[in-house]
Amino acid sequence: MTKADIAERIQERLSCTKNDSIELVELALEALKEAIVKEGHVKISGFGNFVVRKKADRTGRNPQTGEAITISSRSVLTFKPSTILRSRVNGK
Incomplete structure (x- = not known):
């Protein structure tokens, strides 16, 4: 499964635009990366x-x-x- 696949599933469940779902995935992964590095x-x-x-x-x-x-x-x-x-x- 890729980030694009995850974004597609989010788009289907939330009925949002493709760009919004991609941005949501990117924001979540960036938050995880920052927390792992910091904490x-x-x-x-x-x-x-x-x-x-x-x-x-x-x-x-x-x-x-x-x-x-x-x-x-x-x-x-x-x-x-x-x-x-x-x-x-x-x-x-």
Whole structure:
């Protein structure tokens, strides 16, 4: 499913113009992005949690040479679905 598909469904349900539904999707996604960057987490009840996690430096190996290298620290975004969403995905 794409942003355009989501906008189309919103347009059908709200009986609004295509441009209005696209703008609504863009605004919602922008709000999510800003909250994740600013707060480090977003919880959507019945859907799940987006959390920014910090990964420390670690040692890895170059697969071609076998040489040990240091993989620098970084932030990663994780998603954990709610139990409601997980149940629906699993057909319960």
